[in-house]
Amino acid sequence: MTFVWRWRVALMASSVGIIASMLRFTALGWPKALVFDEVFYVRGGFSLATLGYEGNWTGENDAFAQGDLSGLEAEGDFVVHPMVGKLFIALGIQIFGNNPFGWRVMGALLGVIMCVMLAFIARHLLRSTLWGMIAGLFLAVDGQGIVLARTGLLDIYLAFFAVAGFGALLVDRHVTRRKLAERAADARAAAHLAPGAKLPGMGPGLGIRWWRWVAILMFAMAGSVKWSGFYFAAAFLLLSVAWDLLDRRSAGVQRWAWGGLLRAVPAGLLAIASTLVVYTATWFPWFMSNDSYGRHWAQANPGKGTTWLPDSLNSLVHYHLQMWKFHENLTTEHTYMSNPWFWPLQWRPTAFFFENAPDAACGAERCVSAVHALGNPLIWWAGSIALGYAIYRMIRHRDMLALTVSLGAFAAWLPWLPYAYRTIFTFYTIAMAPFLVLTLIWALKNVAQPDRLRGGWSRGGTIVALSFVGAVLVISGFFAPLWLGTPIPFAYWQAHMWLPSWV
Structure with a gap:
């Protein structure tokens, strides 16, 4: 077979x-x-x-x-x-x-x-x-x-990374659902509960979910091709949270909703932070080239823009505001x-x-x-x-x-x-x-x-x-x-x- x-x-x-x-x-x-x-x-x-x-x-x-x-x-x-x-x-x-x-x-x-x-x-x-x-x-x-x-x-690259991110999330669910079932069974055995009994509390933790991080990287890359790639990140990561809730309920966790949501909040914040880091890193050639468009805008305009940021990031933020204005008026x-x-x-x-x-x-x-x-x-x-x-x-x-x-x-x-x-x-x-x-x-x-x-x-x-x-x-x-x-x-x-x- x-x-x-x-x-x-x-x-x-x-x-x-x-x-x-x-x-x-x-x-x-x-x-x-x-x-x-x-x-x-x-x-x-x-x-x-x-x-x-x-x-x-x-x-x-x-x-x-x-x-x-x-x-x-x-x-x-x-x-x-x-x-x-x-x-x-x-x-x-x-x-x-x-x-x-x-x-x-x-x-x-x-x-x-x-x-x-x-x-x-x-x-x-x-x-x-x-x-x-x-x-x-x-x-x-x-x-x-x-x-x-x-x-x-550019659009073929956006599509590729969107599909790759979705695929990574499916692998993440397959791995974590199996891990959740195993840890829930171990927790029942430790508490001397019957195999089908409700598991008190919010359920076991799952540790670092590497495939979810791969998905976040892929969605960040999609958004680094075109900003519309971030729509996929929002939609699919919310879907991943819904999967987590359903899987905890299926595993017999008593407080499955709280268990899933309380873990989703820090995970979501980390996902946003990671996406920003990856996106900014993709602008490395712009940072390294003195002749890039708008590279030294902050130095030429002291006291303007997002002044609490370093000049390079302040210039990048201003550049993005210009890009946003262009798209809005196109x-x-x-x-x-x-x-x-x-x-x-x-x-x-x-x-x-x-x-x-x-x-x-x-x-x-x-x-x-x-x-x-x-x-x-x-x-x-x-x-x-x-x-x-x-x-x-x-x-x-x-x-x-x-x-x-x-x-x-x-x-x-x-x-x-x-x-x-x-x-x-x-x-x-x-x-x-x-x-x-x-x-x-x-x-x-x-x-x-x-x-x-x-x-x-x-x-x-x-x-x-x-x-x-x-x-x-x-x-x-x-x-x-x-x-x-x-x-x-x-x-x-x-x-x-x-x-x-x-x-």
Whole structure:
């Protein structure tokens, strides 16, 4: 049985990894241009790799892609996102050179790992290697996951760390639940209580929870890519507290609520402090470079800002206030800006790249090469229904699993709703994609293996689920040229524009 288990898990991980790799690494160097916001983040990564800080750029955007680096100045650039994502881009450039492959390789690599991680997460939560493999496969063939992993933007790194943090919290729960049960049994034996008796007091302590600290580190790194990563930290760490309360109650602890909450308060304060330390540490290149933007603001403005802090931290706080003001006032009209209320429907996808290709490239009268950050429509439209079903299960049945699988999707989506007036884009949903897929797979499992059958398979539900999986793969194959930038006839590109808002 152990051999069979290992064989199935190996097949799951390798299948997901191979498919995800093929779709993310094939022709990764195309397009040979700065795609959409790569103009900011790739050039920032190159500056970090060469100057050690983010310098200002002048000249035409295309010049950089053509190898002209003369536009980089020594003056520090005012950038509006933390630098962890750009440091990963810089690492790729250092290893593979200043070329499109080097700009994108680290995002592609972490995109593949994220698919495999999701497969293991789904396998653990749904207790099924098969459903775990389907979850990883769905993320591997989804357009948002493919395009963002193949582009030198920041959001793939945010998504990776959010999934990694969630996975670490699941490991923490698995370890601590077992430890809690063992220590509760030892405490009953010491008090000469029956095995099923209530355990007086607030229950045993659990010592240092290393996997929770790993999760905190991952969420801090997510927030150090983009501030929206901190929404995941808040949502999932609160979920972890809820798990602790439920596990103490299940272990028969008499004062389980107090036992969990009183331990949650100092743990929460330590988590906040640790996150601040990690986040500040990620600004190390900024601290070490005298020419970084705003590095010596406090020295130049004595008596201003947060004066009780050292000058370096005072300058960093002032810089962050400037960044916050920029984001709050970012309301410039953009062709591809989208209303977050419609993000789960992929209503207004972002066209990253579009150009006419040589006629010989596809054998048609007009050939085009296009890259659209558009999720697989079937995954996203059905996933939206699955999110609604999860809300129903939470309210009607107090389904903790429904909350667990869907919380990440809501954490990636709901905080953006008050900012519908801002210049924001649908490709931000890459951070939502893994958790929407997880929710969808949970809903599919409920269709194929309804609760009433206690793990058995419904014939009709299984047919529906298998048909859905097949349809997802067919649609991904149909849309793949628009995710990979493959030259296609213009008429074939038009056939993909299912909604007027996609054009």
